[in-house]
Amino acid sequence: MKALLCKKLGDPASASVRNESEPSSSPIEVIRNYPIPQLNSPIAVRVKVKATSLNYANYLQILGKYQEKPPLPFILGSDYAGTVDAVGSTVIKFKVGDYVCSFAALGFFASFIVLLVLGAIGGVGFSTVQIGKVCGAVVIAAA
Numbered sequence: 738m739k740a741l742l743c744k745k746l747g748d749p750a751s752a753s754v755r756n757e758s759e760p761s762s763s764p765i766e767v768i769r770n771y772p773i774p775q776l777n778s779p780i781a782v783r784v785k786v787k788a789t790s791l792n793y794a795n796y797l798q799i800l801g802k803y804q805e806k807p808p809l810p811f812i813l814g815s816d817y818a819g820t821v822d823a824v825g826s827t828v829i830k831f832k833v834g835d836y837v838c839s840f841a842a843l844g845f846f847a848s849f850i851v852l853l854v855l856g857a858i859g860g861v862g863f864s865t866v867q868i869g870k871v872c873g874a875v876v877i878a879a880a
Contacts, residue, residue: 746801
């Protein structure tokens, strides 16, 4: 599998381009034969990624300035779309409909993890707050 690997912290925009015989100063590198990870937990999920994106949060991770600091080296990308390749024994499957383009699905979790409910004091609004909480969203309720 291909992976964009962050090997060290630093600014990828300031890395100089070098020839193949010299080591790269870039903190990131494209690895073309990265090993496919094995499932090591009953809650693990492995996805065959079809499309992914990089965003400002990923840039901050490369700089070492994001609130989540994964241990080095780590694979970049926080939102992606693809097909579930394997699941652990306790995983419940979730599928984005066939009508959704992989590229449109990329921002799904990054965009929909925060829910703003206007009119949360009414029955429908209160129910929406509860559903959002169950789905794992950060819910902001206004009345």
